[in-house]
Amino acid sequence: MxxxxxxxxxxxxxxxxxxxxxxxxxxVKKETxxxxxxxxxxxxxxxxEIARSMTLQKNKIVAFILPNSTHLFFGELSYxxxxxxxxxxxxxxxxNSSEQxxxxxxxxxxxxxxxxxxxxxxxxxxxxxxxxxNRPVVSFDRRFEGVPYVASDxxxxxxxxxxxxxxLGCKKFMFIGDDAQGDASSVITEVTNRRVGFNDCLNEHGxxxxxxxxxxxxxxxxxxDYVRELMSEYKDVDGIFAISDAAAAAVIEEIELxxxxxxxDVKVIGFxxxxxxxxxxxxxxxxxxxxELIAKAICSTILNLCNNKPVYDQIIPVYFFGGDxx
Amino acid sequence: MxxxxxxxxxxxxxxxxxxxxxxxxxxVKKETxxxxxxxxxxxxxxxxEIARSMTLQKNKIVAFILPNSTHLFFGELSYxxxxxxxxxxxxxxxxNSSEQxxxxxxxxxxxxxxxxxxxxxxxxxxxxxxxxxNRPVVSFDRRFEGVPYVASDxxxxxxxxxxxxxxLGCKKFMFIGDDAQGDASSVITEVTNRRVGFNDCLNEHGxxxxxxxxxxxxxxxxxxDYVRELMSEYKDVDGIFAISDAAAAAVIEEIELxxxxxxxDVKVIGFxxxxxxxxxxxxxxxxxxxxELIAKAICSTILNLCNNKPVYDQIIPVYFFGGDxx
DNA sequence: TTGTAAGCGTTATCAC
DNA sequence: GTGATAACGCTTACAA
Numbered sequence: 001m002x003x004x005x006x007x008x009x010x011x012x013x014x015x016x017x018x019x020x021x022x023x024x025x026x027x028v029k030k031e032t033x034x035x036x037x038x039x040x041x042x043x044x045x046x047x048x049e050i051a052r053s054m055t056l057q058k059n060k061i062v063a064f065i066l067p068n069s070t071h072l073f074f075g076e077l078s079y080x081x082x083x084x085x086x087x088x089x090x091x092x093x094x095x096n097s098s099e100q101x102x103x104x105x106x107x108x109x110x111x112x113x114x115x116x117x118x119x120x121x122x123x124x125x126x127x128x129x130x131x132x133x134n135r136p137v138v139s140f141d142r143r144f145e146g147v148p149y150v151a152s153d154x155x156x157x158x159x160x161x162x163x164x165x166x167x168l169g170c171k172k173f174m175f176i177g178d179d180a181q182g183d184a185s186s187v188i189t190e191v192t193n194r195r196v197g198f199n200d201c202l203n204e205h206g207x208x209x210x211x212x213x214x215x216x217x218x219x220x221x222x223x224x225d226y227v228r229e230l231m232s233e234y235k236d237v238d239g240i241f242a243i244s245d246a247a248a249a250a251v252i253e254e255i256e257l258x259x260x261x262x263x264x265d266v267k268v269i270g271f272x273x274x275x276x277x278x279x280x281x282x283x284x285x286x287x288x289x290x291x292e293l294i295a296k297a298i299c300s301t302i303l304n305l306c307n308n309k310p311v312y313d314q315i316i317p318v319y320f321f322g323g324d325x326x
Numbered sequence: 327m328x329x330x331x332x333x334x335x336x337x338x339x340x341x342x343x344x345x346x347x348x349x350x351x352x353x354v355k356k357e358t359x360x361x362x363x364x365x366x367x368x369x370x371x372x373x374x375e376i377a378r379s380m381t382l383q384k385n386k387i388v389a390f391i392l393p394n395s396t397h398l399f400f401g402e403l404s405y406x407x408x409x410x411x412x413x414x415x416x417x418x419x420x421x422n423s424s425e426q427x428x429x430x431x432x433x434x435x436x437x438x439x440x441x442x443x444x445x446x447x448x449x450x451x452x453x454x455x456x457x458x459x460n461r462p463v464v465s466f467d468r469r470f471e472g473v474p475y476v477a478s479d480x481x482x483x484x485x486x487x488x489x490x491x492x493x494l495g496c497k498k499f500m501f502i503g504d505d506a507q508g509d510a511s512s513v514i515t516e517v518t519n520r521r522v523g524f525n526d527c528l529n530e531h532g533x534x535x536x537x538x539x540x541x542x543x544x545x546x547x548x549x550x551d552y553v554r555e556l557m558s559e560y561k562d563v564d565g566i567f568a569i570s571d572a573a574a575a576a577v578i579e580e581i582e583l584x585x586x587x588x589x590x591d592v593k594v595i596g597f598x599x600x601x602x603x604x605x606x607x608x609x610x611x612x613x614x615x616x617x618e619l620i621a622k623a624i625c626s627t628i629l630n631l632c633n634n635k636p637v638y639d640q641i642i643p644v645y646f647f648g649g650d651x652x
Numbered sequence: 653t654t655g656t657a658a659g660c661g662t663t664a665t666c667a668c
Numbered sequence: 669g670t671g672a673t674a675a676c677g678c679t680t681a682c683a684a
Binding site: 334339340341342343346352353354355358377379380381382383440 | 669670671672673675676677678
């Protein structure tokens, strides 16, 4: 591989001049520039990005640490994050933690050892002490002291779900799904606000007897057995708000197996937008969050941090998606 | 950020010794090692990976160029690739091309400019001339001269689908889905073998009147309108093999809208394994390919290339997943 | 306008 | 066992 010296020698100029040409910086006489460009073509010179990173002490790579990119919403989010970063010349490193703090530690270390310029953090573990606060970090759906965050308007989402179920005439309400996941389940995330908003709104409407199920979702999936048990225990529930579409799907399947009909007997609202991959059945009614808007917010924060500009926490609006389960 | 010199100075040793300690290479006296390790702790020294990459001329980052990680199978594949690479200390850069050759070019350039050590290439575009054949590159489901590849046993998959439909008594067969996508649709991929295997097997069983529909799938999705048209044109078809589960889903939906029943009137087999995210309806019968096995094969090839070991093309077995559509 | 030279933070060679 | 020192390939003062 030819390097900048080879170009300089062959073009009969100094390496600084070559550098100016390839970076289009500083003054270079037109003829000199053309001469250099010709040589670059001839010997197929490509600047070495590692060396460039070495000098600049940054490499325009952003790490996205998340539980599992196979989860539809996370996958969509990472897709849009990549699109957005690409527009600005940044590359995306994908880091599936599987909620294991050990993996998160290794990936967070990349900030300190210069492997990446910035980190987007999506975790339920308490990794606050592991975060290098002097580096660009953005957190999604989770607050860490001194780390800017982006979140959907989860509280509003909970309120919207409650209002919708009330409007449809439901009498007995249930919330299902625990927001505390991962190795350290004591942590409170923004996602908690889904339940809080749901309960607050119902309370305001005079409903106080709400069934709140906090079921730890292994890998974001609800176990069928547990749901079955639940449904037989609370037979009179007719309005359910699930913490995610995945949880809602499990609930709906069990309800229908038990002989009840959705939405005739029980109405169910999920969270994430009701999108699916290859759904041949009912579409889930759901509180939607926009991966595209969230990605834009996350990336603008990351880019501002990388350029030493001020950043702000951002709450992204949610919307109601009317599917077949309400 | 402290560097290796700071450690050396504070520990009263040379930088070479510090390097030996952090890399656990060469001989270091026990006391010296402990002294150095103590200083490393004290000043919280972390080796700079960019500098390390500079010296080593490699950075243990692999790029995965693929159309769209939101597509379930691709998402699963990238998930397992990341897991596998992680085990070996490699990181994964995700590069959604959206089938745009322009993006592929930019991402492929990362091999030449040392941004990444290796590339996993999943494309339908003819980018052969853009590949740096001197660097580690593995291709999935697509052959490029001089580039090792991994593919599912697509031909066998086609045969299995045909056998299954024959076994179930189907009389009139259809294959739907075009394998040539992206900017350059003239390209032939391994995926073509799904159709070839399907047709060959049927021919061997004396069936020659096969409806082969080559419909260009924009972003891997089949248009409903087109399927509707198709179904009304070929009313007697009772056995369909679709190039992907996504295509199968579109077909099934239209068939049922037209009043026919699946699988009673028409049997449909897809390709990819019938997995879905949040499917509340029928499960698609499908020829399954294992993202985990494929990821393992891809990564072993990549790692061998990175370590100058010999590599071989690999064909991964497929299996039949019996869902609700046969 | 242009060239020289000083870093950037490692690893690795080679004396001691 | 250990420590200078030379790469690695680039950007960027600073001089000319």
